[in-house]
Amino acid sequence: xxxxxxxxxxxxxxxxxxxxxxxxxxxxxxxxxxxxxxxxxxxxxxxxxxxxxxxxxxxxxxxxxxxxxxxxxxxxxxxxxxxxxxxxxxxxxxxxxxxxxxxxxxxxxxxxxxxxxxxxxxxxxxxxxxxxxxxxxxxxxxxxxxxxxxxxxxxxxxxxxxxxxxxxxxxxxxxxxxxxxxxxxxxxxxxxxxxxxxxxxxxxxxxxxxxxxxxxxxxxxxxxxxxxxxxxxxxxxxxxxxxxxxxxxxxxxxxxxxxxxxxxxxxxxxxxxxxxxxxxxxxxxxxxxxxxxxxxxxxxxxxxxxxxxxxxxxxxxxxxxxxxxxxxxxxxxxxxxxxxxxxxxxxxxxxxxxxxxxxxxxxxxxxxxxxxxxxxxxxxxxxxxxxxxxxxxxxxxxxxxxxxxxxxxxxxxxxxxxxxxxxxxxxxxxxxxxxxxxxxxxxxxxxxxxxxxxxxxxxxxxxxxxxxxxxxxxxxxxxxxxxxxxxxxxxxxxxxxxxxxxxxxxxxxxxxxxxxxxxxxxxxxxxx
Amino acid sequence: xxxxxxxxxxxxxxxxxxxxxxxxxxxxxxxxxxxxxxxxxxxxxxxxxxxxxxxxxxxxxxxxxxxxxxxxxxxxxxxxxxxxxxxxxxxxxxxxxxxxxxxxxxxxxxxxxxxxxxxxxxxxxxxxxxxxxxxxxxxxxxxxxxxxxxxxxxxxxxxxxxxxxxxxxxxxxxxxxxxxxxxxxxxxxxxxxxxxxxxxxxxxxxxxxxxxxxxxxxxxxxxxxxxxxxxxxxxxxxxxxxxxxxxxxxxxxxxxxxxxxxxxxxxxxxxxxxxxxxxxxxxxxxxxxxxxxxxxxxxxxxxxxxxxxxxxxxxxxxxxxxxxxxxxxxxxxxxxxxxxxxxxxxxxxxxxxxxxxxxxxxxxxxxxxxxxxxxx
Numbered sequence: 001x002x003x004x005x006x007x008x009x010x011x012x013x014x015x016x017x018x019x020x021x022x023x024x025x026x027x028x029x030x031x032x033x034x035x036x037x038x039x040x041x042x043x044x045x046x047x048x049x050x051x052x053x054x055x056x057x058x059x060x061x062x063x064x065x066x067x068x069x070x071x072x073x074x075x076x077x078x079x080x081x082x083x084x085x086x087x088x089x090x091x092x093x094x095x096x097x098x099x100x101x102x103x104x105x106x107x108x109x110x111x112x113x114x115x116x117x118x119x120x121x122x123x124x125x126x127x128x129x130x131x132x133x134x135x136x137x138x139x140x141x142x143x144x145x146x147x148x149x150x151x152x153x154x155x156x157x158x159x160x161x162x163x164x165x166x167x168x169x170x171x172x173x174x175x176x177x178x179x180x181x182x183x184x185x186x187x188x189x190x191x192x193x194x195x196x197x198x199x200x201x202x203x204x205x206x207x208x209x210x211x212x213x214x215x216x217x218x219x220x221x222x223x224x225x226x227x228x229x230x231x232x233x234x235x236x237x238x239x240x241x242x243x244x245x246x247x248x249x250x251x252x253x254x255x256x257x258x259x260x261x262x263x264x265x266x267x268x269x270x271x272x273x274x275x276x277x278x279x280x281x282x283x284x285x286x287x288x289x290x291x292x293x294x295x296x297x298x299x300x301x302x303x304x305x306x307x308x309x310x311x312x313x314x315x316x317x318x319x320x321x322x323x324x325x326x327x328x329x330x331x332x333x334x335x336x337x338x339x340x341x342x343x344x345x346x347x348x349x350x351x352x353x354x355x356x357x358x359x360x361x362x363x364x365x366x367x368x369x370x371x372x373x374x375x376x377x378x379x380x381x382x383x384x385x386x387x388x389x390x391x392x393x394x395x396x397x398x399x400x401x402x403x404x405x406x407x408x409x410x411x412x413x414x415x416x417x418x419x420x421x422x423x424x425x426x427x428x429x430x431x432x433x434x435x436x437x438x439x440x441x442x443x444x445x446x447x448x449x450x451x452x453x454x455x456x457x458x459x460x461x462x463x464x465x466x467x468x469x470x471x472x473x474x475x476x477x478x479x480x481x482x483x484x485x486x487x488x489x490x491x492x493x494x495x496x497x498x499x500x501x502x503x504x505x506x507x508x509x510x511x512x513x514x515x516x517x518x519x520x521x522x523x524x525x526x527x528x
Numbered sequence: 529x530x531x532x533x534x535x536x537x538x539x540x541x542x543x544x545x546x547x548x549x550x551x552x553x554x555x556x557x558x559x560x561x562x563x564x565x566x567x568x569x570x571x572x573x574x575x576x577x578x579x580x581x582x583x584x585x586x587x588x589x590x591x592x593x594x595x596x597x598x599x600x601x602x603x604x605x606x607x608x609x610x611x612x613x614x615x616x617x618x619x620x621x622x623x624x625x626x627x628x629x630x631x632x633x634x635x636x637x638x639x640x641x642x643x644x645x646x647x648x649x650x651x652x653x654x655x656x657x658x659x660x661x662x663x664x665x666x667x668x669x670x671x672x673x674x675x676x677x678x679x680x681x682x683x684x685x686x687x688x689x690x691x692x693x694x695x696x697x698x699x700x701x702x703x704x705x706x707x708x709x710x711x712x713x714x715x716x717x718x719x720x721x722x723x724x725x726x727x728x729x730x731x732x733x734x735x736x737x738x739x740x741x742x743x744x745x746x747x748x749x750x751x752x753x754x755x756x757x758x759x760x761x762x763x764x765x766x767x768x769x770x771x772x773x774x775x776x777x778x779x780x781x782x783x784x785x786x787x788x789x790x791x792x793x794x795x796x797x798x799x800x801x802x803x804x805x806x807x808x809x810x811x812x813x814x815x816x817x818x819x820x821x822x823x824x825x826x827x828x829x830x831x832x833x834x835x836x837x838x839x840x841x842x843x844x845x846x847x848x849x850x851x852x853x854x855x856x857x858x859x860x861x862x863x864x865x866x867x868x869x870x871x872x873x874x875x876x877x878x879x880x881x882x883x884x885x886x887x888x889x890x891x892x893x894x895x896x897x898x899x900x901x902x903x904x
Contacts, residue, residue: 427617430580433604434611435631436680445630449621 027356033348038364040345041371041407047382048246048374051239063240068224072241076220076248079141080203086146087202088195090295091153096183099161102278103288113154113292114519116299117461118511120468120485121148122211123504124299127306129215130497141218145206147299152205153198155457156419160194161187163423166277179279193260193422197415200256200369204411207245208375210471211489221245222375226471229377242378249373253366307508310501323487328506331483334398335466335510338405339459343413345406346458347451350417355426365418368410376471379404383476396478404472409465413458420454464511484510530591530683531556532577532716537586537597539572546572548740549586554684554733556591559710559717561727564737565763570720573737574686577718578611579604590683610677610685610715615693616669618661624672625657631680646675649712651705667698671705678713685710687719691726703730724764728752736760752806754791758873761804768805768846772872779803779870782840783810783820788870803870810848812836812862819863822846824856838864 052060097103098110116124125144129135135144164187172186188195207222214223221241229238281288349368352361374382383404387395394400428450432442448455470485477483484503491500532554539547546569554560562570575581576596577588587597590609595602610631618627628646629637636642644654650671661669670690677685690706691699707730710717721727727734728748736744736751744756755761758769772781772788775798779788788803815821822838825845834855836848848864856862 427613428619430575430578430604431611431613431617431619431676432630433580434578434607434609434682434686435676436605436608437631438605446619450619452621 027352030348030352031360034352034361034364037345037349037410038367038371040403041368041410043371043386044374044379044382044407045246045371047385048239048243048378051236052243055236055240059236060240060243063237064244069241069244072219072221072224073244073248075138075218076207076245078138079145079218079220080206082138082142083145083149083206084199084202086142087150087153088199090146090150091198092157092188092191092195094150094154094292094295095158095161096187097288097292099158100187100279101288102280103285103292106278109292109296110158111516111519112296112300114151114515115296115512116147117151117464118508118515119148119300119303120211120470120504120507120511121145121209122215122470122485123307123468123488123507124148124303125212125215126492126497126500126504127303130310131302131306136217138218141213141216143298144212144216145209148212149202149205150295150299152201153195156194156198156415157191159419159453159457160191164190194419196256196260197419200252201411201415203252204249204369204373207249207373208408208471210376211485215492221248222377222471225375226377229381238381239378242375246370246374249370253369253373257362257366304508307501307504310497311505313498324502324506327482327484327487327503328510330481331467331485331507332510334401334405334483335463337398338402338409338466339463341402342406342409342462343417343455343459346410346413346417347455349410350414350454351421353414353418354421365414368414372408372411374407376404376408376469377475379407380472380475396476398478401473401476401478404476405462405466405469408469408472409462412461412465413455416454416458416461417451418454420451420457423454424450460515464515467510468507530593530716532684532718533587533589534573534577535587535589535597537573537576537588538584539569539576539581540584546740547576547583550737550740550742552735552742552745554716554718556716557714558732559707559719559730561731561734562718562720562737563722563724563727563734563764565722568737569740570722570737571688574688574718574720577684578609578686579607608680608683610680610682612670612673612677612685612687612690614689616661616666616673616690618664618669618672618676620661622661623657624659624661624664627661627672628657628675628679630676642679646679647672649678650675650709665698666694667702670694670702671709674706674709678709678715681713683716685715685717687717689720689722692721692723706730728764734764736763738763754789754871755804756791758802758804761871761873766807766847766849768807768810770803770805770846770870771875772801772803772870774798774801774872779872781870782842782844783846783864783866786866786870788872791871791873800875801872802875803872805866805870807835807847807849809867810838810846811865811867812838812848812850812856813865814863815861816863819865822862822864824858824860824862826858827855829855838862 055063094109094113098106098113103109119127121144124147128140128144132140134140168186168190169182172182177185207220209220210222210226213220214226221244225238225241225245228241346368349361349365353365383400384395387400424447428446429442432446437445468485469483470489473483473486474489477486484507488500488503488507491503532552534550534552537547537550538545550569550573552560552573562573564570572581576583579596579602582601583597585597588595590607593602594600595607618624619630622630624647625640625643628643629639632639632642640657643657647654647656652668652671652675656664656668656672661672664672673690674685674687687706691702694702703726719727719730728751731748733745733747734751735742736756738759744751744760746754751760751764755764758767761767762769770781770783772779772786774780774788777787778785779801781803783805786803786805790797813819820840822840825837825839827837828835833849833851836850836856838846838848840846846864
């Protein structure tokens with residue numbers, strides 16, 4: 001028993017695990033949708049499994065256990081580890097500076113740190129290698145992909161910083177902790193979900209990266225699969241390599257699952273969080289500015305400068321404005337449609353992953369990650385084969401291409417949606433229900449507005465990804481449909497750098513608004 | 529508005545029983561407080577009434593309409609029950625006006641007059657309508673949450689410890705505003721609280737919940753004066769509990785032979801018993817023969833009244849609540865007389881009160897109140 005004034009809440013609230021089953025039973029439609037999404041995402045994997053069974057054990061042994069595969073494994077593994085480490089350090093460091101320190105121009109830095117997302121990795125790669133042909137090494141690959149991918153960590157971590165209750169940090173300061181100790185013991189544990197989500201995104205993206213690494217002549221599984229497919233149309237060989245890639249991805253997913261733990265983080269404090277008082281940097285202001293400046297310079301100014309240079313020198317090549325406009329229109333329409341479809345598909349899964357956390361929902365969520373970890377070329381190959389066999393009338397049509405985009409980019413939408421759901425407590429749902437609001441009404445008036453920043457971020461990420469998607473588009477686009485990425489690719493692979501540059505510039509310009517949107521939504525925060 | 533009837537309600541989470549057969553009747557238009565210590569299941573009961581959770585067995589009825597149990601489960605949104613959560617739970621993405629008008633039919637949502645009326649009802653300024661929830665103080669958030677709950681004219685309003693996160697001054701002010709608003713609308717209301725002063729001062733009737741069970745349901749005065757057992761007695765207010773011998777129609781204890789009433793008619797008329805006095809029943813006067821003498825150990829001065837700690841000659845300490853400015857000082861010799869009657873409880877009754885050598889105890893909110901160390 002407690003005296004008056006002591007809060008009496010913990011004992012009245014029962015562990016959430018016991019509510020999971022009921023929550024699942026209460027939302028059969030959401031569950032059914034999430035299952036359908038997971039099934040779609042697993043379609044390419046099913047194709048690989050079916051193909052493997054078809055090849056047989058001796059075929060598998062012959063195709064997998066060879067020095068070439070070991071070499072690819074080594075290349076891929078060290079690149080993923082190095083990139084995740086660099087992205088995590090850069091992403092968390094930059095997010096802390098922008099969200100919690102007194103560094104001048106925080107809003108501008110925030111936009112500049114998200115901006116590299118507007119430069120596709122293969123364009124970034126093109127920019128660097130066309131200036132410095134000696135970059136076709138491990139270090140070169142690490143540099144280029146890190147500069148392209150660190151915003152994937154920066155964005156969710158910055159959003160999570162914003163969701164943290166400053167009162168916790170103040171309390172920790174009051175307990176005598178230094179800024180560094182507060183970061184390690186208070187902020188970092190709460191950022192864990194965002195950091196791991198971002199790192200997983202970087203790893204998955206890297207495992208499927210084709211254009212950038214092909215251009216840097218750094219062989220990984222994905223480039224090897226593409227080469228094999230293009231060179232020999234050797235289906236089983238490519239598919240077996242993809243099988244190994246899927247196993248790597250599975251290991252990563254399990255690792256993240258173990259590290260993330262079972263706890264959900266929702267702010268337990270009262271109504272609304274107070275604004276943050278930033279940590280004064282004092283003498284460290286200049287080094288902090290320099291560090292941010294170097295990062296932005298390398299990630300943004302170098303590729304943009306290089307593109308500018310090639311635009312200038314390539315002006316002798318006549319520019320076909322009509323072709324450029326048509327290609328742009330096609331890309332825009334495809335990316336917009338894919339963003340809407342994919343984000344809609346991400347909602348049920350992201351929702352259940354937080355609100356009904358348990359074995360089933362984790363499995364569903366992981367299924368989409370697993371599905372999207374299959375390289376674009378294998379997704380494309382699977383969809384081509386399946387559409388020819390099952391639904392010939394869909395073969396080489398836009399819906400199949402959109403399905404491929406959805407399978408490939410679902411995790412981006414789900415990670416951001418899930419982070420947003422974690423910030424919107426179930427209490428709001430209960431209150432809205434008590435005010436007579438029906439389930440669809442609650443979705444429209446409470447849940448979606450609360451999730452809007454997360455959904456917006458997810459849609460923008462998908463849009464960005466599709467505008468610059470290369471591999472699946474190369475294989476799946478209906479005959480005659482050319483996107484900016486495929487047009488750029490065919491020009492740059494014949495070393496017509498000047499002709500390739502305009503397409504790259506348009507891709508960057510198209511991605512820019514989505515990038516600004518992304519940074520602005522994240523700035524608004526998820527709860528205020 | 530309508531009455532609320534809860535019958536034999538049980539609820540377990542996993543294997544932990546939380547509610548074990550709760551019966552409760554809240555008459556239409558009344559204000560009932562659910563009082564109980566942490567973990568007694570009061571928030572769970574509230575959630576079952578609201579429809580956020582389903583009971584394992586038993587029924588919940590609003591008026592004649594069964595909304596939960598007996599094979600029925602009316603969704604929370606169709607129950608017409610307003611809910612004010614612990615911390616207000618205002619939608620962070622909506623303004624104050626947006627929050628208040630949330631439950632109104634679409635056409636009325638844009639009606640600024642309606643929002644103004646509701647703000648006035650809870651004693652808030654109309655200027656607040658355009659503010660965001662995070663720009664409000666805790667008390668204002670609570671009042672807006674009440675206005676939001678009252679807007680659709682619910683048949684019942686549930687308040688889940690709405691004042692526990694507020695500081696003392698704000699709590700009192702917010703309580704008054706909430707009481708006034710509820711009285712003005714004539715809504716039936718159920719308030720969950722662990723604060724007995726809040727329950728006694730605000731409610732028409734108080735339901736005491738303990739260990740997942742309703743132990744007493746009555747009006748605040750009866751609850752305070754004739755609690756059903758010693759645990760309830762000590763939970764709802766400061767108490768002086770003494771061992772006594774009942775004979776010849778008097779309770780003989782260290783404070784003399786006192787008139788008493790039995791807590792239940794079945795109790796043995798004579799023999800050992802424990803008696804309950806409230807500290808305000810103790811009167812002090814200058815030392816005098818024929819009354820119990822005691823020595824003042826210390827005085828807690830509260831302004832409106834004071835608590836005086838008294839060492840009894842036979843050992844043990846009791847407290848007296850005194851009004852006025854005429855207070856004894858520490859070390860003074862005083863006489864104790866008792867006003868009114870004592871309430872006698874059977875000796876054998878199980879109790880949370882710790883057994884100990886002292887036969888005299890002052891207890892507050894279920895916890896033995898420790899007397900300050902003697903001076904010198």
